[in-house]
Amino acid sequence: MKTLRTALLAVVVVPLVALAGGTAATPAKTQPATKSEADCHHPPPPQQAAAPAQGNGWTLTRGEALKGAPAVKLADLLAKPQEHSGKTVLVEGQVRKACEKKGCWMELSTAADAKGPGVRVTFKDYGFFVPLDSAGSQARVEGVVQVAELSENRAKHYEGEGAIVPRGSDGKAREVQLVATGVELRR
Numbered sequence: 001m002k003t004l005r006t007a008l009l010a011v012v013v014v015p016l017v018a019l020a021g022g023t024a025a026t027p028a029k030t031q032p033a034t035k036s037e038a039d040c041h042h043p044p045p046p047q048q049a050a051a052p053a054q055g056n057g058w059t060l061t062r063g064e065a066l067k068g069a070p071a072v073k074l075a076d077l078l079a080k081p082q083e084h085s086g087k088t089v090l091v092e093g094q095v096r097k098a099c100e101k102k103g104c105w106m107e108l109s110t111a112a113d114a115k116g117p118g119v120r121v122t123f124k125d126y127g128f129f130v131p132l133d134s135a136g137s138q139a140r141v142e143g144v145v146q147v148a149e150l151s152e153n154r155a156k157h158y159e160g161e162g163a164i165v166p167r168g169s170d171g172k173a174r175e176v177q178l179v180a181t182g183v184e185l186r187r
Helices: 002-039 074-079 152-160
Strands: 059-063 088-098 105-109 119-123 138-149 174-186
Touching: 074 088, 074 119, 088 174, 105 138, 119 138
Parallel strands: 119 174
Antiparallel strands: 059 174, 088 105, 088 138, 105 119, 138 174
């Protein structure tokens, strides 16, 4: 009986396994990869930045190309944020801190005032991110200025990630934000 079962398995099962492996192997390699790439909601991984011809660093662009919005000095924006609220501006500064989990925000400061309040930069429609190691880079950012009061939970979350969250005399967390449509990073 045992010999008959073994022979039956060899005659029926082995050809079926070989047949299934031969026809299913090719589609399994090509179809899932394209399907998962098309269905993925995350942005593509960062591309390698090429060094400029001058050899003095590199420039990495995320989001849209900068379109020439009016330039505002970061110190002026921090001193009088209400004057710029709701307007699209171009700001330059040093990346003091960036989200280390996704790169979904960064904090700009002036090089001279690295411990004072900065501008939190987020990215329009969560459409792009910056590299996780962006801290220390110089940045040019174009986007819309907002002055926002943060919930205590949000403020503690940012502080837990090493961000500096300014607080008013009433103890509430308020910050200047820039919702960026385009970012250039340089080292």
